Amino acid sequence: MIEIDINNKKDCCGCTACSSVCPKNCITMTEDNEGFLYPSVNAENCIDCGMCEKVCPIKREIPSDSFQESFVARIDDDEVLMNSSSGGAFTALSRFAIDSGFTVYGGAYNKCFDVVHESAKTNEEAKKFLGSKYVQSFLGDTFRQIKSQLNKGEKVLFSGTPCQCAGLISYLGKPYDNLITVDFVCHAVPSPKVWSVYRDYLNKKYKSKIKDVNFRSKVYGYHCSSIKIDMENGKSQKLGLNTDMFLKSFFFNVSCRPSCYECHFKTVDRVCDITVFDCWNITRFVPDKKDDDRGYSAVIVHSKKGAAFFEKASSCLEVHKADLDTLIKYDGKYAVKSIDYTEKREEYFRLINEGLPIDEVTKRVIPIKTKNKLMGKTKGFLHATGLMKLAQKLK
Numbered sequence: 001m002i003e004i005d006i007n008n009k010k011d012c013c014g015c016t017a018c019s020s021v022c023p024k025n026c027i028t029m030t031e032d033n034e035g036f037l038y039p040s041v042n043a044e045n046c047i048d049c050g051m052c053e054k055v056c057p058i059k060r061e062i063p064s065d066s067f068q069e070s071f072v073a074r075i076d077d078d079e080v081l082m083n084s085s086s087g088g089a090f091t092a093l094s095r096f097a098i099d100s101g102f103t104v105y106g107g108a109y110n111k112c113f114d115v116v117h118e119s120a121k122t123n124e125e126a127k128k129f130l131g132s133k134y135v136q137s138f139l140g141d142t143f144r145q146i147k148s149q150l151n152k153g154e155k156v157l158f159s160g161t162p163c164q165c166a167g168l169i170s171y172l173g174k175p176y177d178n179l180i181t182v183d184f185v186c187h188a189v190p191s192p193k194v195w196s197v198y199r200d201y202l203n204k205k206y207k208s209k210i211k212d213v214n215f216r217s218k219v220y221g222y223h224c225s226s227i228k229i230d231m232e233n234g235k236s237q238k239l240g241l242n243t244d245m246f247l248k249s250f251f252f253n254v255s256c257r258p259s260c261y262e263c264h265f266k267t268v269d270r271v272c273d274i275t276v277f278d279c280w281n282i283t284r285f286v287p288d289k290k291d292d293d294r295g296y297s298a299v300i301v302h303s304k305k306g307a308a309f310f311e312k313a314s315s316c317l318e319v320h321k322a323d324l325d326t327l328i329k330y331d332g333k334y335a336v337k338s339i340d341y342t343e344k345r346e347e348y349f350r351l352i353n354e355g356l357p358i359d360e361v362t363k364r365v366i367p368i369k370t371k372n373k374l375m376g377k378t379k380g381f382l383h384a385t386g387l388m389k390l391a392q393k394l395k
């Protein structure tokens with residue numbers, strides 16, 4: 001039997017290429033006890049065609065273009081900039097795409113604040129993609145929808161994690177001139193189950209439903225970005241990576257997908273057309289620029305098709321050429337390096353699965369220090385008085 005076989009969870013990033021390609025529809029993406037999806041095969045219907053193995057981006061090498069150009073960039077729209085994770089480069093790409101008749105696919109929230117892949121055909125609709133959502137997105141039948149559109153000659157821009165882009169390209173099986181793929185430098189993806197447990201905790205804590213989530217709010221500036229959660233009853237919380245339980249579980253690597261600890265997609269030579277990520281050091285690339293703490297994006301273009309697209313899309317961007325090695329060295333560490341595995345991960349998921357409240361699990365596994373809580377409480381004051389920059393320099 002040639003059906004897809006996952007012996008080690010690290011060898012599956014959940015991209016859905018196998019379930020999308022199966023001609024007998026006998027692969028279902030099924031949630032495990034950590035909340036991540038894996039293919040499960042109904043062997044009765046399997047015809048041993050081997051397609052699922054053939055398209056798996058972890059099992060096969062996908063050739064990439066040797067083309068590379070790198071930039072730092074910022075969108076010329078203040079409202080978009082302040083709501084984007086870094087410099088709004090993605091929105092510039094998405095706007096140009098939509099104005100040129102593309103359908104854009106990206107990560108958005110559904111009504112319950114699960115993260116799902118959706119499509120947009122207007123700039124108004126595409127606002128839902130603004131900002132990073134630090135949770136693995138649900139792809140559903142996105143790949144099949146895209147293939148059907150491409151085969152009809154429609155233009156598509158797909159944005160997602162490097163493994164989602166690689167999975168899509170592998171599933172499609174041939175290059176399409178009418179497809180642009182955009183990925184990002186990817187630390188890792190946290191568990192949708194932990195995100196759901198955290199949302200339940202917030203609903204109880206504030207006795208209200210969630211109204212909005214911004215994982216990368218610039219309320220205290222770009223360099224001190226925070227997760228801002230607004231509740232329907234008007235209450236709101238703004239916490240950083242050392243004070244918010246969910247962000248801490250992500251950045252301390254206890255809630256991430258197993259494949260992220262040995263990621264197969266950590267390379268500068270990518271199969272997508274364009275990579276966007278954070279530029280934390282704008283003055284290193286444009287020495288006469290003052291860092292106004294509102295964010296810049298770093299951009300790597302990996303193909304000639306991507307270069308032509310980026311050039312046209314950059315009419316609403318401030319763009320500067322940037323040396324690729326310097327960008328990777330200072331801003332793109334996770335473009336080439338996987339996150340470190342910690343044994344605390346097993347304890348974290350064990351306690352979550354035992355049903356212990358998430359604040360108790362956090363206290364036991366990744367406790368939030370009093371010093372950080374106090375620092376968090378003074379953030380508003382430090383930002384308003386301009387002392388935040390001094391505090392960051394001292395740190």
Ligand SMILES: Cc1cc2nc3c(=O)[nH]c(=O)nc-3n(C[C@H](O)[C@H](O)[C@H](O)COP(=O)(O)OP(=O)(O)OC[C@H]3O[C@@H](n4cnc5c(N)ncnc54)[C@H](O)[C@@H]3O)c2cc1C
Binds near residue numbers: 106133137186188276
């Ligand atoms: C899970 C995750 C991990 C990341 N890790 C890093 C990192 O280690 N280092 C770094 O420099 N940058 C990282 N980024 C990228 C960074 O947060 C910004 O997205 C990037 O700087 C581009 O910013 P922007 O202002 O151009 O666009 P943004 O406004 O951030 O654009 C958002 C784009 O990301 C897509 N998106 C958002 N959430 C998801 C999701 N969960 N799954 C798939 N697509 C999604 C949207 O469709 C849209 O295309 C990560 C992003 C995510 C989602």
Ligand code: SF4
Binds near residue numbers: 003021024048049
């Ligand atoms: S071998 Fe073919 S039929 Fe069987 S699960 Fe894989 S893709 Fe489906």
Ligand code: SF4
Binds near residue numbers: 011015018019055
């Ligand atoms: S990585 Fe993608 S194609 Fe490979 S087994 Fe997992 S879901 Fe299927």
Ligand code: SF4
Binds near residue numbers: 163257264
């Ligand atoms: S770290 Fe690698 S495996 Fe994990 S989501 Fe990102 S690209 Fe996929």
